[in-house]
Amino acid sequence: MARQLMGLLEAIILAVLAASTPLLLAAAGELVAERAGVLNLGVEGMMIMGAACGFAGAYVAGSTLVGALCGMLAGTALAAIFALLTLGLAVNQVATGLALTILGIGLSGLIGAGFVGEKIVPAPQLHLPFLTDLPFVGRILFGQDAFVYLSLALIAAIWWFIYRTRAGLVLRAVGDNHASAHALGYPVLTIRTVAVLFGGACAGLGGAYLPLAYTPFFIPGMTAGRGWIALALVVFASWLPGRLVAGAYLFGAVTILQLHAQGAGFGIPSQLMSSLPYLATILVLVVISRARGTLRSASPASLGLVFVPDR
Amino acid sequence: MRKIVVLAAAAILAAGAGVDHASAQQKLKVGFIYLGPVGDFGWTYQHEVGRQYVVKELGSKVETTYLENVNEGPDSERSIEQLARSGHKLIFTTSFGYMDPTIKVAKKYPDVFFEHNTGYKRDKNVATYSARFYEGRYIQGQIAAKMSKTGVLGYIGSFPIPEVISGMNSTMLGAQSINPNIKVKIIWVNSWFDPGKEADAAKALLDQGADVIMQHTDSPAAMQVAEARHAHAFGQDSDMIKFGPSAQLTAIVNNWGPYYVERVQAVLDNKWTSGDVWGGLNSKMLLMAAYTNMPDEVKTLAMQTQAAIAGGTLHPFKCPVIDQDGKTVECKGGTHLDDGQILGMNFYVKGIDDKMPGK
Numbered sequence: 001m002a003r004q005l006m007g008l009l010e011a012i013i014l015a016v017l018a019a020s021t022p023l024l025l026a027a028a029g030e031l032v033a034e035r036a037g038v039l040n041l042g043v044e045g046m047m048i049m050g051a052a053c054g055f056a057g058a059y060v061a062g063s064t065l066v067g068a069l070c071g072m073l074a075g076t077a078l079a080a081i082f083a084l085l086t087l088g089l090a091v092n093q094v095a096t097g098l099a100l101t102i103l104g105i106g107l108s109g110l111i112g113a114g115f116v117g118e119k120i121v122p123a124p125q126l127h128l129p130f131l132t133d134l135p136f137v138g139r140i141l142f143g144q145d146a147f148v149y150l151s152l153a154l155i156a157a158i159w160w161f162i163y164r165t166r167a168g169l170v171l172r173a174v175g176d177n178h179a180s181a182h183a184l185g186y187p188v189l190t191i192r193t194v195a196v197l198f199g200g201a202c203a204g205l206g207g208a209y210l211p212l213a214y215t216p217f218f219i220p221g222m223t224a225g226r227g228w229i230a231l232a233l234v235v236f237a238s239w240l241p242g243r244l245v246a247g248a249y250l251f252g253a254v255t256i257l258q259l260h261a262q263g264a265g266f267g268i269p270s271q272l273m274s275s276l277p278y279l280a281t282i283l284v285l286v287v288i289s290r291a292r293g294t295l296r297s298a299s300p301a302s303l304g305l306v307f308v309p310d311r
Numbered sequence: 312m313r314k315i316v317v318l319a320a321a322a323i324l325a326a327g328a329g330v331d332h333a334s335a336q337q338k339l340k341v342g343f344i345y346l347g348p349v350g351d352f353g354w355t356y357q358h359e360v361g362r363q364y365v366v367k368e369l370g371s372k373v374e375t376t377y378l379e380n381v382n383e384g385p386d387s388e389r390s391i392e393q394l395a396r397s398g399h400k401l402i403f404t405t406s407f408g409y410m411d412p413t414i415k416v417a418k419k420y421p422d423v424f425f426e427h428n429t430g431y432k433r434d435k436n437v438a439t440y441s442a443r444f445y446e447g448r449y450i451q452g453q454i455a456a457k458m459s460k461t462g463v464l465g466y467i468g469s470f471p472i473p474e475v476i477s478g479m480n481s482t483m484l485g486a487q488s489i490n491p492n493i494k495v496k497i498i499w500v501n502s503w504f505d506p507g508k509e510a511d512a513a514k515a516l517l518d519q520g521a522d523v524i525m526q527h528t529d530s531p532a533a534m535q536v537a538e539a540r541h542a543h544a545f546g547q548d549s550d551m552i553k554f555g556p557s558a559q560l561t562a563i564v565n566n567w568g569p570y571y572v573e574r575v576q577a578v579l580d581n582k583w584t585s586g587d588v589w590g591g592l593n594s595k596m597l598l599m600a601a602y603t604n605m606p607d608e609v610k611t612l613a614m615q616t617q618a619a620i621a622g623g624t625l626h627p628f629k630c631p632v633i634d635q636d637g638k639t640v641e642c643k644g645g646t647h648l649d650d651g652q653i654l655g656m657n658f659y660v661k662g663i664d665d666k667m668p669g670k
Contacts, residue, residue, distance in 0.1 A: 007518075117352045217535065263515050
């Protein structure tokens, strides 16, 4: 019995890790863009483009790595359109982001149409001779695919960049007060463009994770709203990288646990469980705005504001 | 500039809605509205196969058009009207959510005939049609009970609507006819289509001891999980053997072609009348994919059951049907539940130890 429970627990943790990874990847990129003061609501569109192009690349080249690169490229390309419009032409960020999602969903359907119904070999999982065979912790720690490790490394790198480098300090300054940063001589729009492109690459990679590792086939619309959860996750994490990891695994755990709770016959309404990530995000937003002392937040002061440098 | 983005997006979306014009004049124009892409290998794909059958059979007399990826709701009304306005005399709207828009457009175009799939609202120029999916599920229940070593089936549900509930009940009644103690674990994913979540649900069911997976959702994700985990599963809407060559036992395949040809012919002969058709294994509106990955003995049993249901000697909901609480359900059809009871089914049969959401 105890052994069965351990087995079930291991299975749940493995599923949570897989379910959280695309959220973490996409949210990590969005966090950087938002810390630079740009609100890109097109995450869902960039993710689904990443999924379509990632699958196409992996199918044609027969390689997960090529697929992942194609996914990142597709996300970056879409983000470039966003950057051109909102930063180059100072168009409203919210409207452009929403349009980007619509564009991404339509375009990915077109690109992916020829690949629907095809199969690829899923991303390989790490196997270390002795470590992976350890009971319980073996597969959890040493038996994941590259995306899982990469997502965690990415967060560590982002944390180090934002808090430990001069460039990260400038990025934060741009996000908090673009006028001052500009007055100090920093290239606000260039920094923001790079942040947006980075966000696009991460979203594309997160999207590509779905057809490359999660469910190895492509179907239009397969991101099924994960981009919106990633956006909510950034707010939930109050723009802090450490909290983003906790949030991603929490959101992933809620998704997986509610499925297990249903299978085990606990009478918890599945609709309520499905809405928990969003309810939690609203709660965090309320706490942030009502009691600033209770919850540390790094909400960028210039988030979503248009900046046109004076000449 | 913002406008340009929206326009570009609209252009891309419009490009996704493929239009297939055959040419020539005086041909009867027949339109189809699809929910998903024609390549979804599920629901919409099967309707597209039906359309192609019409072209094959009556190609010299008809010209067909389809619009794919049409969202349910207001968007669909515009699409249906677009077909009606452009001279289509017969329009098939192939998803439940097109029901009210179809009725609305039909009132504006009394000379156009409409056929709405899986709905219940009809009019002088609106007929409805659907398939008796539950018949196939009964056979699947029997196969599942034979094939399961753990005696636990896993069922992935979309939404607790009568079509899905009657499928679960029919599966359970079939399974109980083989193994009275069979258990089922049910997970609702609250979506018709979310491959990631469907895969997670399949994994959760397998992790909890189920070894045969049934689904009433649209993607092949669960089939793929079953394949990877060396378990068994059933395809939904269309043959999914490609995604589970050693996992798929059989699949319910929706076969709309013959019905479409019949209705198009009726318009050509000026004999079209409104009505409601609910076809099953008998009329071949529902087909079973090849019985695979099972011993011959189980295959024979499945074929016998299929023949018995098609021949009318076996009804999945033959009386007495006992509900979850042990009460006998009123037998309105004489020897079995009547169609109204199946179409409005909102109870679990005995043996399902689960609580229905919202009850």
